[in-house]
Structures are given as C-alpha cells and as structure tokens.
Amino acid sequence: MPAGGRPTVRSRRLGTALRQYRQAAKLDQLEAAEIIAASQARISRLESGHVTARVIEVRLLLDAYGVTDPGVRARLEDLAKHSRKRGWWLEHAEHLRPDYMDHIALEDDATYIREWQQALVPGLLQTPAYTEAVIRTSPDYMTPELVTQLVMVRQARQAKIEEGGATYSAVIWEAVITHPLVSAEVHREQLSAILEVTERKNVTLQVLPFSVGALATVTSAFSTFSFDSEPAVEAVALENLRGTSVLEAPEDLVAYANMYDLLRSSALAPDESAKLIRTLC
Numbered sequence: 001m002p003a004g005g006r007p008t009v010r011s012r013r014l015g016t017a018l019r020q021y022r023q024a025a026k027l028d029q030l031e032a033a034e035i036i037a038a039s040q041a042r043i044s045r046l047e048s049g050h051v052t053a054r055v056i057e058v059r060l061l062l063d064a065y066g067v068t069d070p071g072v073r074a075r076l077e078d079l080a081k082h083s084r085k086r087g088w089w090l091e092h093a094e095h096l097r098p099d100y101m102d103h104i105a106l107e108d109d110a111t112y113i114r115e116w117q118q119a120l121v122p123g124l125l126q127t128p129a130y131t132e133a134v135i136r137t138s139p140d141y142m143t144p145e146l147v148t149q150l151v152m153v154r155q156a157r158q159a160k161i162e163e164g165g166a167t168y169s170a171v172i173w174e175a176v177i178t179h180p181l182v183s184a185e186v187h188r189e190q191l192s193a194i195l196e197v198t199e200r201k202n203v204t205l206q207v208l209p210f211s212v213g214a215l216a217t218v219t220s221a222f223s224t225f226s227f228d229s230e231p232a233v234e235a236v237a238l239e240n241l242r243g244t245s246v247l248e249a250p251e252d253l254v255a256y257a258n259m260y261d262l263l264r265s266s267a268l269a270p271d272e273s274a275k276l277i278r279t280l281c
Helices: 009-024 029-035 040-048 055-065 070-082 088-095 098-109 128-135 144-157 174-178 184-197 210-217 250-266 270-278
Strands: 112-117 167-173 203-208 222-226 235-240 243-247
Touching (some): 009 040, 009 055, 029 040, 055 070, 088 098, 088 144, 098 144, 098 222, 098 235, 098 243, 128 184, 167 250, 174 203, 174 210, 184 270, 203 210, 203 250, 235 250, 243 250
Parallel strands (some): 112 167, 167 203
Antiparallel strands (some): 112 222
C-alpha cells in the first residue's frame, strides 16, 4: 500500500493508465481480476492507486489489454517498481502539506514542466531571499525554523532543472517583473537570477505583456507535467488558497495544454523577454 494509506502520485498515475487501457480493451473489472487471479476489489484499488500494482500484474494486464508499445510498457512497469520509492522531500514531510509533496513528486518524475504565473516568480526560479520574502507574507504563523525548512525545500526542487533532468518553460505576466511584491533589492537580485538561469539550454522564460489585455486574467497559476520523451501533458497542478490540486482527467489535460499554448504564443519571444528584464535590473 502507498505510504500513509493514501494514493501516491505514482500509484495514481499507474492506476489511471491501467483503467484507461482496460476500458479501451472493453473489459470490466471482474474480467481484469481473473487475468491476475485476484478479486475485483483489488483491481478497483489498483486503478484508484490505493494499492500498488506488482510488475508481473502490470505485464499480465497490459498483455490482456493489447498494449504492445515498448515505451508505454516500460514506463508503466517503472511506475510499478518505484511507486513506493522514498523521495528526498519525505525527509521534510513533517513540514509539508500532502498536496505540496504530490506537486514535488510530479516535478521529480517529469521530463517536461510548463508553468504559468501571473503574480509571482515561479518557484523553480526563485532565489532564497525571494522565497523567504514570499513565505513570510503567509497569513499563517510560521516559526523561523519552518520558514528555513520551506526555503530549503524550494531550493532543492530547483536541482531538477539545474541538472538538466527536465525541460522547463514558463510564461509570466509582465506585472511579475514590473510590480515587485518584495523589496527592491531582493527584486533586482531575483531578476538577475532569472536572466542567469534562462541561459540554460533546458530553460525558457517568456513574459506575457500588458498589451495582450485580459488574457492574463483567464486562469490562475498552473503547471503542466509530461513524463515521457514526448511533451504530451499528463498531469496539471493548480494553485489555490488551500494548496495544490492535481488534475488528470483527459478533458482537463487538453484544456490546460491549449491554455498554455495560447499564453506562450501571446507572450514575448524569449530573447525579447530577456531584453525587457534587463531594463529593470
């Protein structure tokens, strides 16, 4: 069972894929259960992510569902192998909300990460000083020790793109760079850091200008994640007052993929975005 008795991001992704392939094969849960000599309840729990499928179960089910693509099979078998893998962020679990850990797990597995931010510099690009300033604006009381832990976690998340483990692209509204929510000194340091990190081949940042009008208000901040060699969106994380919500329904994935493409195509080109940022440093 996933740690803590709740579905992990990996077990849920595996379960969702198994359910979709079963339905495409026009088999019901009882028929699927017979394939692995298990109960219908186990299939239900596998597909919901509440229990972790064994690799042999994944292989037998994919054979029965007619899934022959080697890449798909390898990816799902890998999820089965590592669904209970202990991520680095669990060392900080006592300080982190479960939904935040889900977000980090998505980042850790992703090959492509795309992000839209209309108010803040994206977390994967934030300097420690900027992160601390933002965290301290929280209406919830936080001890100095907790603030330090949260800053450390946000910096640790950045290793994913610093090491080239994912292709990262972000679109930010012009207000993020022209209307600082932190001190002038911290803001200038942050802008300089953005220019430095966007020199990496796997990082792209674009600024959505005020001139596009109301497009920036259509949706709040979100991130999309892909886990394969192709950039098809497989999960979306939405930020809200109570934390982060993860969407995985096909219609939601299409909607947010299209929204990101619209924001990206409406934004300044990366070189023009960098030029604008330099004028503010």
